[in-house]
Amino acid sequence: MFLKGNRRYLLSILAIIIFIISGCTEKKTSVEKMYDILEGVVAKEKAFEEQQDPLVNLEIEEKELYDQIIDLGIKEYDxxxxxxxxxxxxxxxxxxHMEKETESLNESEKEFKKATKIKDEFEDPExxxxxxxxxxxxxxxxxxxxxLYKEYSDALKYDKELYEMFKNKNLPLENLEAQxxxxxxQYKQVSDANEKFNMLTEQYNDKKLSFYKKAGLKSSK
Incomplete structure (x- = not known):
């Protein structure tokens, strides 16, 4: 009798555990899945955001060096x-920094593409x-x-070419002017690409907030 009772006790405990586990592993709704993906994108782009200030500071520092070079005469060649x-x-x-930024965006895209099928699963047409x-x-x-990455990479290549030219004493002035x-x-192209990227980022953030509002969700950002 003891063994049978003990067995029933164990079976009861097992049933409770299964019930709890099944409750914990309940399938997420499409809205919850979409939320996880969108918030995952935020996490993936953290490295992207971390590159912004250092990149701007380096551009400012380089511009200062460029201005100093322009102000120097040929006698100060060294x-x-x-x-x-x-x-x-x-x-x-x-x-x-640009490579790290791009790597972060690539990871973000991989995460975001998980929404390809989920975005059409909602019951609400809106x-x-x-x-x-x-x-x-x-x-x-x-x-x-x-x-933007392509245009910026080309600009960096042309920048390096220019600084190599500065080191050439016999470089014709017209070659320098052409460079x-x-x-x-090239930097006009960079500016245009950056402007479009920023515009789409703003549009995405607005549309994301609209989606969250309609779905009754709160954004971490």
Whole structure:
């Protein structure tokens, strides 16, 4: 009798455990899944955000070196070489930050693409519509950053070429002017790409808040 009673006791405990586990592993709703993905994207882009201030500071520092080089005469050639080498190192640091920024966006895109199927699973048609608009904007944003990365990478390459030219005593002035003009045109491309990326980022954030509001969710950011 003791063994049977003990067995019933164990079976009861097992039933309770199974009940608790089944409750804990209850399937998430589509809204909850979407929320996890969108908040996951925020986490993935933390490294992206961390690159912004260092990148801007390096650009400012490099501009200061450029201005110093321009102000120096040919008699101060050794100083020009020194400053040019310092500027080249800064372009390499800028590239490193840009690579980290892009890597973060790539991770963000992988996370965000998990929403491809979920965005069409909502019972509320308005929620589905907002989710699809959110998805389209974000995918355009990733494409805009690819464009920005390409243009910025080209600008860095032209920057290094310019500083190497500064180190050449016999470089014709017209060659230097042509390189500066090429750089100015390239940074116009960078500015346009950056403007589009920022615009789409703002649109995404607005649409995300709209989705959260309709879904009754709170954003961590």
């Amino acid at each position: 100083q020009i070489v020194k400053l040019s080498d310092e500027a080249i190192l800064l372009t390499e640091k800028r590239k490193n 929620l589905t519509k907002t989710a699809n608009e959110l998805y389209d904007i974000m995918m355009q944003r990733y494409q805009a950053h690819e464009w 500066v003009n090429k750089l100015n045109g």
